Amino acid sequence: MFKQYVLLYNYISSLLNNSIMKIEHKEQYKKLVLSPFFKAGLLKVLPMAGIAGLKITELDDEQCKVTVPYKYLNKNPFNTTYWAVLGMAAEMASGALVQMFTHKSTPSVSMFVTGCDGKFIKRAVGITTFICNDGQLISNAIQKAIDTKEAQTILSNVKGYDKEGILLVDFTFEWSIKARSKK
Numbered sequence: 012m013f014k015q016y017v018l019l020y021n022y023i024s025s026l027l028n029n030s031i032m033k034i035e036h037k038e039q040y041k042k043l044v045l046s047p048f049f050k051a052g053l054l055k056v057l058p059m060a061g062i063a064g065l066k067i068t069e070l071d072d073e074q075c076k077v078t079v080p081y082k083y084l085n086k087n088p089f090n091t092t093y094w095a096v097l098g099m100a101a102e103m104a105s106g107a108l109v110q111m112f113t114h115k116s117t118p119s120v121s122m123f124v125t126g127c128d129g130k131f132i133k134r135a136v137g138i139t140t141f142i143c144n145d146g147q148l149i150s151n152a153i154q155k156a157i158d159t160k161e162a163q164t165i166l167s168n169v170k171g172y173d174k175e176g177i178l179l180v181d182f183t184f185e186w187s188i189k190a191r192s193k194k
Contacts, residue, residue, distance in 0.1 A: 060103060063096050067107055073146040075111075077104040080138050092135035098127065101169040101182040104143040108167075109186055112146075112153045119191045120153055125164070126185030133179045135171070141182075143169040153188055162189040 053061035063085050069076040079085065079092065079100040087093040102124065113120040145167045156163040164187055171180040 060099055063099065065100050065103055067103070068140070070107055070111060071146070072150070074142060074144045075104045075107045075146075077101075077107070077141045078138055079141070081136050089134075090136070092139060094129070094131065097131075097135060097139060097141075097171060097180050098129060098182065100139065101129070101141045101143075101171060101180070102127070102184055104141040104169045105145065105149075105167040105182075105184045105186070108143055108146050108149050109153070109165075109188070112150045113188075116153075116157070118157065118193055120156060121187075121189050121191055123187045124184055125187045126183075128183045130181045131179070132181065133173075133177060135173070135179045137173055139171045139173060139179055141169050141171045143167060149186075156188045157190045160190055160192070162187055164188075 053065070064080045064082065066078050067075065068078050077100050079096060081092050085092050085096045106122070109122045113122060145165070149165055149167065152163040152165045164185060167184045167186060169182045169184065170178060173179055
């Protein structure tokens with residue numbers, strides 16, 4: 012059974028490395044990352060994300076939502092969710108959008124986090140939901156990188172909320188996006 016999960020994750024990974032995708036490619040990507048089997052794949056490539064319990068709960072052209080639970084493995088000595096776990100979930104919310112828009116692109120597009128800023132507003136002691144609403148910004152920057160063959164920088168904002176909708180944390184990620192040259 013685990014072998015099937017690994018094969019599914021390898022398939023997902025192979026799809027993630029390619030310009031702005033066709034609609035069917037985006038739908039295929041969304042179906043894969045929203046699948047219950049995605050977590051098994053996380054254990055192979057992003058083991059800490061899988062162990063921490065990160066889950067992509069929503070993904071469309073405009074936004075991505077990722078949840079992370081408060082649990083024993085994620086907590087710090089102050090009985091809140093450890094800041095690095097929060098950062099990992101926030102980066103996934105932003106990164107899933109970047110990956111969705113570069114999925115099966117031609118030419119393939121590289122993506123790399125070049126900066127991160129986080130502001131911690133309240134204690135995270137339950138499920139934290141991270142929301143990135145920068146889908147259009149990300150899509151436009153990727154298309155510009157492909158059209159101009161020049162690297163683009165994106166500042167993507169991700170906010171984390173508790174179950175009552177109270178803002179807990181605010182992250183900004185700087186992404187470098189570059190269309191690869193054909194060899």
